[in-house]
Amino acid sequence: MxxxxxxxxxxxxxGVTILSILACLALLVISGKTKAMTAADNTTGHVWDGDLREMNNPLPRWWVGLFVLTCLFAFAYLYLYPGLGSYPGSLxxxxxxxxxxxxxxxxxxxxPLYARFAGMGPEQLSKDPEAMAIGDRLFLNNCAQCHGSDARGSKGFPNLTDKQWNWGGTxxxxxxxxxxxxxxxxxxxxAAVGSPEDVRNLANHVLSLSGAPHDSVRANLGKEKFMVCAACHGADGKGNPAMGAPNLTSGIFTHGPGVEAHIVNMINNGKTGVMPAWESKFTPEQLKVLTAYVWGKGGGVPGAPAAAVADAASVSVENGIVKFFFATGKADVASGAxxxxxxxxxxxxxxxxAIVSGYVDSTGSAAQNExxxxxxxxxxxxxxxxxxVDEGSIDLQKPDNVEAGAGAQARRVEVKLM
Ligand code: HEC
Ligand code: HEC
Known part of the structure; x- marks a missing residue:
């Protein structure tokens, strides 16, 4: 343009450009024609320091030739390439x-490299070393400045390696x-919440949703006020990927450390986070590889999108205590146990x-949970x-404390050997 x-x-x-080149040529011609005053010994008559004399020789032919060539080159260049005002050049x-x-x-x-990826789904791609090497490079060059080179994010920039996807993890x-x-x-x-005290109470209620340390008296007082947040974060606080409203029950916070002051600040000031669009920067194939890379980072365990994985049954052994985790609302023991x-x-x-005790998360009614x-x-x-195992060796117990908080951690049965 x-x-x-x-x-x-x-x-x-x-005009100025062409005129100056023509002027150069004219200068050559003129200085070639007119002769300066010459003394008999072919000097200009100027003498310095006794015997340093200025000769009056014509310009060397080779030099004149080069000068003319330079001017011709300039014309050819300006004809082929842009240089004369808005003339784009013949090329x-x-x-x-x-x-x-x-x-x-x-x-x-x-x-050809990407052609090999064409038939692969994200799952297969995320296991392909070549594809992931490309993904790694694309990520480091384009995404790391905000999400960190390990994709773990920082304040204001989401961690892409956890299981929380504000906009959906498929x-x-x-x-x-x-x-x-x-x-x-x-x-x-x-303004919608009320006085600064109301805001603090509500903040404590929000903290209680994830089982984070909080003031339970305030949390109770603030509970009602959560109504004004529910439009975006959902009545249960589990977020809404359609508008990127985060799950407030997971204990994962992007904009602060998950303490009262941080929540109060969010309520008072709000927040706008912008993730730039990359469509025009990448080829569709690159986007595909990058998607698989990010999906794989975020616990995109083969076979299921991240969200489903978080809600699947599983088993782990910690400090000699066997923990059976359950999917929401289910009592099926994990396969592979x-x-x-x-x-x-x-x-x-x-x-x-074997002391067997069951725990539940705090969603749903208490009677149902029990x-x-x-x-x-x-x-x-x-x-x-x-x-x-003989029934006499198994002791079914009520857990001594029902754990607050939602999430997979709370939905478990513990077996202790004593
Ligand atoms: C208009 C929709 C909307 C409403 C209403 C809303 N939020 Fe949010 N909230 C969001 C969005 C979107 C984000 C994420 C902002 C971002 O990442 O840029 C967010 C982020 C947050 C965060 C930060 C989470 C983190 O990762 O650090 C907290 C805390 C929060 N909201 C609490 C509340 C509370 C409490 C209320 C009610 C007073 C409320 N929100 C009302 C949309 C909303
Ligand atoms: C200029 C900073 C910036 C850059 C660069 C950037 N992001 Fe983001 N990204 C953000 C912000 C901020 C958000 C959160 C937006 C919101 O919800 O408010 C985000 C959100 C995301 C999310 C959604 C996370 C969720 O919880 O759903 C993904 C996925 C993501 N980015 C991937 C990428 C990838 C891949 C790249 C590189 C191509 C990239 N980002 C480059 C700032 C950036």
Whole structure:
């Protein structure tokens, strides 16, 4: 695009350029024709320091030749390339054109590589070392300045390696996030909540949602006020990926340390977070690889999108206590629990007692939860019985404290050997 808004300056500059070249040539011709006054000894008559004399030789032919060639070169150049005002040159060369051509050539070279990825889904891609090496490079060059080189984010920039996806954690949603960009807007809410005391109370209620340390008296007082937040964060506080409103029950916070002052600040001031759009910067293939890379980072465990994984049954052994985790509302023992169960069986055979207690998360009604906790404990007991453990060696117990907080951690049955 030309920088000239009217033709005048274009013509003016072109004119000045051509005139100066012509003037150079004219100067050559004139100085070749007129001879300066010459003394008999072919000097100009100027003498310095006694015998330093100025000769009056014509310009060397080779030099004149070069000068003329330079001028001809200038004309040829200005004919072929842009240089005369807004005239684009007969070759139509431009910086952006050259850049685009180089990019196109580069893309052509990697095309065979990406062709191999074409038939792969995100799951397969995230296990392909070549694809992930490309993803790593794309991420470091384009995303790391905000999300960190390890993708763990920082204040204001989401951690992409945890299981919390404000905009959705399926490959499709992540692709949409990267391609189109996102803008998360929380408006300042203090006016809707009430007095500064109300805001503090509500903040403590928000903290209680994730089981974070809080003042429970204030939390109770603030509970009602959560209504004004529910439009975006959901009545249960679990967020809404349609508008990027984060899950407030997970204990994962991006904008601060998850303490009262941080929540109060969010309520009072709101926040707007902008994730830029990358569609125009990457080829569709690059976007695909990058999506798989990010998805894989965020606990994109093969077989299921991240959100579902967080809600699946599983088993772990910590400090000799076997913990059976359950999916929301379910009492099915995780498949693959055999090894953990075998450990308990072995312990009982060695003369120990298995203490089985069930925990639930704090969502849903208390009566329902108690029933669910019991069902889960019974499910584990039945499995042990099926493995030949005598019922007398199993002690079903009510947990001494029902844990506050939601999430997979709370939905568990613990088996202790004593
Ligand atoms: C208009 C929709 C909307 C309403 C209403 C709203 N929020 Fe938010 N909230 C958001 C969005 C979107 C974000 C994420 C902002 C970002 O990441 O840029 C957010 C972020 C937050 C965070 C920060 C979480 C973190 O990761 O650090 C807290 C805390 C929070 N909101 C609490 C509240 C409370 C309490 C209320 C009610 C007074 C409320 N919000 C009302 C949309 C809303
Ligand atoms: C200029 C800073 C910046 C850059 C660069 C950037 N991001 Fe983001 N990104 C953000 C912010 C801020 C958010 C949170 C937006 C919101 O919800 O308010 C975000 C959100 C995201 C999310 C959504 C996370 C969730 O919880 O749903 C993904 C995925 C993401 N970015 C991936 C990327 C990738 C991949 C790149 C590189 C191509 C990238 N980002 C580059 C600032 C950036």
């Amino acid at each position: 030309s920088d000239f808004t009217s033709n005048f300056w274009s013509v003016f500059i072109a 139509k060369w431009s910086q952006t054109g050259q850049f685009d051509a180089e990019v196109a050539r580069g893309n052509e070279q990697v095309a 490959p499709d949603k992540i692709h949409e996030t990267i391609a189109k960009g996102r803008m998360g807007v929380m408006t300042p809410m203090a 055999d090894k953990a169960l075998a450990e308990i069986v072995a312990g009982v055979k060695a003369g120990k007692k 029933e669910l906790a019991k069902q889960r404990a019974v499910a584990v007991r039945d499995q042990l019985k099926a493995l030949g």
